Amino acid sequence: MVTILEAKSRKSKKKSEINQLRKTGKIPAVVYGFKTENTPIAVDERDFIKTIREVGRNGVISLQIDGEKQNVLLNEYQEDTLQNKITHIDFIAVDMSQEIEASVRVELVGEAEGVKSGGVLQQPLFELSVLAKPDKIPEFISLDISTLQIGDSLSVGDIKNDGTYTINHDENETIASVLAPRVEEADDEEAKEPEATGEGEKES
Template sequence: MSEVKISAEPRTEFGKGGARRTRRAGKVPAVLYGHGEAPKHIALPAREFAAAIRRGGANQLFAIDVSDGTQALALPKAIQRDPIKDTFEHIDLLLVRRGEKVTVEIPVQLVGEAARDTLVMPQIDTLSVSADATRLPDHLDLSIEGLPSGSQITAGDVKLPEGVELIADPEQVLVVITGAPTAEQLEAEGAGVIEETPAEESEEAAEGETAEGETAEATEAEAPAQA
């Protein structure tokens, strides 16, 4: 994944009021941190940042040029969005160096089609890997072409690009392939649900009648003794 160059400005206003004014100006509040350095508060152009994330995903590498002369390479560590407006509220950026390995979650994309009459059931859609911060894959392809019912694909089955190391448990199941239910099975299951209800009600009624009979017998047996 290639790095995206983006300009930034130092941010001197903090708190909710300062953040709102930053966003109204078309920028996103952000903080740069890592490598033991003091956090640096900056503002990024909202449109440029959003466009880069759409193209490169959440692991997009940024070459940040701050107007005070600071230059840095950074990866998004945490992105806060407005759930209603779908805009960026705040960004945490982790400082990285060229050649440095980082651990990130990479999206997994399914490729191909499983065998006929099967259901593909994804279990996990990202994979934890370690790779050079400047050579992170934007996604990992996982082929399900022709897989029959009963197949499982684990993290250890994924073919990783050169220089990418698996961090996740290799036994972690990513995808399960099962047989699709037939029309007859669906109909039988529906009929079974309908037939069970009266039977259960009959059993409950019978149990109720038995309990009432036992109570009546006990009362009759006790009556002479009380007399």
């Protein structure tokens, strides 16, 4: 099921009018990409948040601009962390029949046996670049790490792919590994240094 997000085109780029737009609960945005010129729009903040919760970060959205529908993906957004508000959104129009490149987060599942034994989990890759049709881009890629012992690792080649997307990474790239715990070595020389007694030789 395609989720529809209502949008309205906007012509003004004046800062004062954009700020006024935000005060009314709207987010200034832009859409560009497949058969689409760079078009300034505005969407309702609550509707946008609800839509992303429904379709996910990489889900296809049917963006309805002044009554005309376009299939888009969320490309990126800017956020005011102090006010906890989204200040701008970039949508990219897509051709549903053509593969595109997208970033997908990696989700590690389970607790590694090696970590339970005192090892340290490392994750060099938190996102993977994939190639897929817009409606086949996964929300995330799961990787079970529960069997990893100290010294073990999992790489891109260990991911079970259902064939709907291609991962644009070398199969040998490490995603997660369990390292031996660090041991702080005492300074033996300092430990063995004798304490000064303060006693000198007696004069005869």
